[in-house]
Amino acid sequence: MAEKRAGGKPAIPPLRAGRGFRTAACVRRTNGDRLSAVMAPAADDGPHSPPSPAVVGRIVEVHGPVVDIECDRLPPIHWCLRTCFDHECYTFEVHQHLDAHHVRAITLHSTAGLRRGMPVEDGGGFLRVPASRACLGRLVNVFGEPLDGKEPIAATEYRNIVQDPPPISEMIGAKEILRTGLKVIDLLCPFVKGGKTGLFGGAGVGKTVLMMEFMHAVASIYQGVSVFAGVGERIREGHELWHSMQEAGVMEQTLMVFGQMNESPGVRFRVGLTALAYAEYLRDTLQKEVLFLMDNLFRFVQAGSEVSGLLGRMPAMVGYQPTLLTEVAELEDRIVSTQRGNITAVQAVYVPADDMTDPAVMAILSHLDTVVILSRGQAAKGFYPAVDPLLSTSRMMDRAFLGDRHYRIAVEVRKVLARYKELEDIINLLGMEELSEEDRKTVLRARKLQRYLTQPFFTTATHTGIPGQSVPLEEVLDDCEAFLRGDWDGLTEEQCYMRGSMKEQKKEERKKGA
Secondary structure, X not given: OOOEOOOOOEOOOOOOOOOXXXXXXXXXXXXXXOOOOOOOOOOOOOOOOOOOOOEEEEEEEEEOOEEEEEEOOOOOOOEEEEEEEOOEEEEEEEEEEOOOOEEEEEXXXXXXXXXXXOEEEEEEEEOXXXXXXXXXXXXXXXOOOEOOOOOOOOOOEEEEOOOOOOOHHHEOOOOOEEOOOOHHXXXXXXXXXXXXXXXXXXXXXXXXXXXXXXXXXXXXXXXXXXXXXXXXXXXXXXXXXXXXXXXXXXXXXXXXXXXXXXXXXHHHHHHXXXXXHHHHHHHHOOOOOEEXXXXXXXXXXXXXXXXXXXXXXXXOHHHOOOOHHHHHHHXXXXXXXXXXEOXXXXXXXXXXXXXXXXXXXXHHHOOOOEEEXXXXXXXXXXXXXXXXXXXXXXXXXXXXXXXXHHHHHHHHHHHHHHXXXXXXXXXXXXXXXXXXXXXXXXXXXXHHHHHHOOOOOOOXXXXXXXXXXXXXXXXXXXXXXXXXXXXXXXXXXXHHOOOOOOHHHHHHHHHHHO
């Protein structure tokens, strides 16, 4: 008869010798370890022992995606456990130690079919994903398993998705500007090569399209690679994005990792770290120039809030999890440049109710080098990319980084646009006739500059019928300087809208003069 624990519950059979959880020294393997499985079980002491996994406990409670497990030995936090039922394997990630023999874990699958008393096996380590050169051009889930109907990735190594940031001694400062070929970005809020950029805005202002254009720019200009993390993506949007990238010809140099909206909060909370593990592999092992894109970082925060509530933690600011700042920092602090390569991050951030003081938005803002605000007002006027030129900022907007000419022109452009914004109310109430001659010139030039800073995208060319344009920074500076001098005062606003540089217009002017 089985022994009884205190409280009358039957005791779990003790673990077989040599089949317990690995010690901490063994757990934290280096990324270069070659493993035979994503979550390989610990080996028996015997040289001919079968590779069957160790039973370490049983399920005692199931609350939606949260599972309480009784164990003889407590596994480390973030350790993976698993159980199998009807040819399905369920993976759990340990998040809490409830007492000396119980843990609370988040399931990374649907919990349909789970029941109390089911045996739980040792997953063999932290969640790992297979990595190799063959990962480019693929669409995978949080486990690195294919979602594109192709063969599994042939791994040359496995990487833990939960990692510490590189040592400070290996990090390098990001001081170089990443040219994108987008006029408004390169002129007023330049990206930092190896830095972090946030695209802030509500739904429908063009965040995803702008991210796709960045992927195209990095692939074509820098011959780099891209890693896209779809966190909480709608299935329809993810499917459309995948096909759009194939049509645009950028998929071969891209890895896409999806945790869709229908997935459990544990998957949506971890899929960003899976994508980041792949980005680190491309940076460190293949020494690639990596563009890391996440859509949407706010969904990562939301998933963390769901997980926190399921774990029984008391909500903090505006209902967010008390660990909000820590969770964002654990992700952002790993996005760094090292001596082996750069990771340049572009993250879309949904702004609830257009409130930039929301705690989730503020937690993200503190980590960014460049902040791009996408305005609904700009989008309503048809100004794409819908970047607000007055609210968007970059730490590279400094004379020491940009040079005298670029800095001077950017400041003058902002000054003209800001003056126009001040005069808008007067114009709406009284009309242009009430303005001084100088203010009328400023308003007309500002309106033309607004339209000049719009640009057709390569990734939308098949839908709009307008060929995409990439404009070098020097041409942007020349054109803006001409607008500020009044060289283009004779043009209509339509002639400045949705075009590349003004070179073609100059050719037309020369023909007319001849």
